[in-house]
Amino acid sequence: MTTSALQPTFEDLGRHLATTPFVVVDLETTGAGADASITEVGAVRVEGGEVVGEFQTMVNPNAHIPPLISVLTGITDAMVADAPRVDQVIPPFLEFARGAVLVAHNAGFDVGFLKRACAAQQLPWPGFGVVDTVTLARGVLMRDEVPNVKLATLAHHFRAPEAPNHRALTDARATVHVLHGLLERVGNLGVSTLEDLLEFTRGVSPERRAKRTWASDVPVAPGVYQFVADLPDRDGVIRRQVLYVGKSVNLRARVRSYFTAAEKRPRMEEMVRISTGVEATVCRTPLEAEVLELRLIAAHAPRYNRRSKFPERQLWLKLTDEPFPRLSLVRKVADDGACYFGPFGRREAAEQAALAVYEAFPIRQCTERLSERRLTGRCALGDLGKCLAPCDGTTSRADYVAVTDAVRASLTTDVRGILTAPRSKLGKLIEAERFEEAGRLTARLEAFVRASTRARRLEALAGCAQVVAASRSEEGWEVHVIRHGRLAAAALARPGEVVQAVARDAVRAAEHVPAPLPGMPAATVEEVERVAAWLERSRIIEIEGDWAWPLHGSIALADLPRHALDSVAP
Known part of the structure; x- marks a missing residue:
């Protein structure tokens, strides 16, 4: 769409400042703490740049006014002794300010007291728009114009006829002149509506x-x-x-x-x-x-999208197809007869899952290509019993393959071999109060479980040539056609339409998706996961293939305790 020729709509224009009523308010209090009380309220209502009303009253705080406050404001205990209580003042003030935008100098202070007073009386706060002249002044005036943004400084700068004197109505009147001066300045910056003004004060x-x-x-x-x-x-x-x-x-x-x-x-x-x-x-x-x-x-690959910019950057654990198989970290899946486990979005997660495998099975971790006819010396892992050491002939190829077959089963069909093997070690670590080591071991197992769950979901959808499903929403029935894990078509059956007919039309219009490598989806991992999440809460209309995974291909993470594996069946 072309944006340069767009004209503002009335919704975009907002509420013009010239027609917006403002109530400039100032409070005097017994202090600044949460237990302080209001002693005076002063407010001026301004419409179209003209003062149309004033509100002023003393307030009995039902508390002693500190001497320092009395010296600052001139308000004494005697002056408020016969004044109305705050619960008698707030309702008429809210009526005076009805439909207006509240303005105050350091508005957080004054509005905070007003909100607390309403809450104490169980009165709903009307949700006034609020303009803070302190914030507005900081965004408009330069340091070479005013040394600070105190009310007295701004009133002098804008030549207010009344200087503030720490009395509510006088200070409110001075703030009115400061507000008008600031509005004139922001008007030159293109601020003409209330929405503009509020956004300007927010930076x-x-x-x-x-x-x-x-x-x-x-x-x-x-x-x-x-x-x-x-x-x-x-x-x-x-x-x-x-x-x-x-x-x-x-x-x-x-x-x-x-x-x-x-x-x-x-x-x-x-x-x-x-x-x-x-x-x-x-x-x-x-x-x-x-x-x-x-x-x-x-x-x-938009420069401002942090996530999902490089969906191709996935990692896989590969159980190599060689005489003495080992785990290898690779970036692509090939049709080479090897067993692949993943994918992983981060190298750390893949390494954690690999450590979980090494914890359960003593397969080799070296990268050399071994041969039964060319023997070498074993490494430290072999001496520690963490590797079968096929390199020195201690373990026959048949015995080693039997272990790697168990690894392959754990990677593809049954995670219990990975989860139950460390149980004894984990128990000993906990008994010895070596909780950090126990936590690291549990984290490895969790990384493996997450990867296995993801792998089973991907494989299940990848093996289905077509899935047609529907899910009810507020707008009707959402219908999707999924082929080898890829979203091939989407449709919406609105109320009154036949869902099956909409689904048939969607199938006819669906994208042709060639079959991918065995066990691999025809879309990115993130797309398949989004599709799977939707599919698992939807109704199947038609399916070609088996949407299922092995009984023990994964477990819920809730079944994996932080420091024990007792809930995992052997």
Whole structure:
């Protein structure tokens, strides 16, 4: 979509400052602590730049006013003795401020007292918009203009007719003049609406706010959005580049949030600053949006997407196909007859799973290619009994293969061999109160269980040539066609439509997906995991293949105690 020609809608324009009523409020209190009480309330209501009303009252705090406070404000115990209590003051003040935006100098202090007073009376806080003239002044005025942002300093700078004197109404009147002076300054920066003003006080730059019109043509629907920019490539040629890809169930609301204070990530602010437009793609289902997001990130590797930029960077544990097999860490699965276990997103997780295998089975960890006819000396692991040491002929090839067959079974069909072997060692570590070592051993087993669970899910879907399933949502029935783990089609059967008919149409329109390598899915690991998560809570309409995994191919992590394996059956 073209963003340069977009015009603001009335929704984008917001509430103009000239028509926004403000109530400038100031409180005097017995102190600043949580147990302090209000002694005076002063407020001025301003509409269209004109004062239309004032509110002032002393408040009986039902407590002694400290001498230092009396000296500062001039308010004594005698002055508030016959004044109304705070519970008699708050309701009329809320009525005075109805429909307005509260303004205060250091608003957190004054609004905090008002909120506590409402809570004490069990009155709902009206949810006023709040403008803090301290924050506004810091964003507008330079140090060479004012040395600080104290109310007295700002009142003098803007030539307020009344100087603040630590009395509520007088200070509120001075704050009115400060507010008008600050609004005049921010008006020159493009701030003309209440929404602009609130975003300005939250640190949102005018350039960022100006781009909010980009969201006006983005549909209110689920889908994927892309921030794009025209930038030079390595050869200096200006090309369209995708900076960021995201998904949302409400594209317009999500895109709009990037131009407000709701988006606080520095990288995102930088991304919005250099972007030149937003493109949106509506999806029929949330799963389709999730998958499209993953595919776009994989295709463009956007510089501002931290996760999923390189889905091809997966690691696998390979049980090699050689006379004396060993574990090897590889980046690709090949059709070479070897056994592959994974995938792993991080090298550390793969290494932890490998250590779990070594803990259970004494297979070799060296990388040399061994031969029965060429013997060598054993290493330290062989001396410690942690390796069968086929290198020196101690173990025959047949005996070694029997152990590696057990390893292969643990990697493919039955995790119990990995989980039960360390039980005795784990118990001894706990008995000796060596809890850190016990924790490391448990972490290895957990890494293995996670990898096994992921592997079984991937293999189960990869082996199904086609799965057609549906899941009910608020909009109707979400229908998906999945082929070898890849989302091949998505559809939505709305109320009144026949789900089976929609599913048949989706199958006819589905993407052709060639069969991948045995045990491997036809999509990235992340996509298959998203598809599997959706499929496991859906209803199957049609299936070609066996969507299942071995009985003991995995266990729930809840069945793996932190410092014991007693719940795992032998």
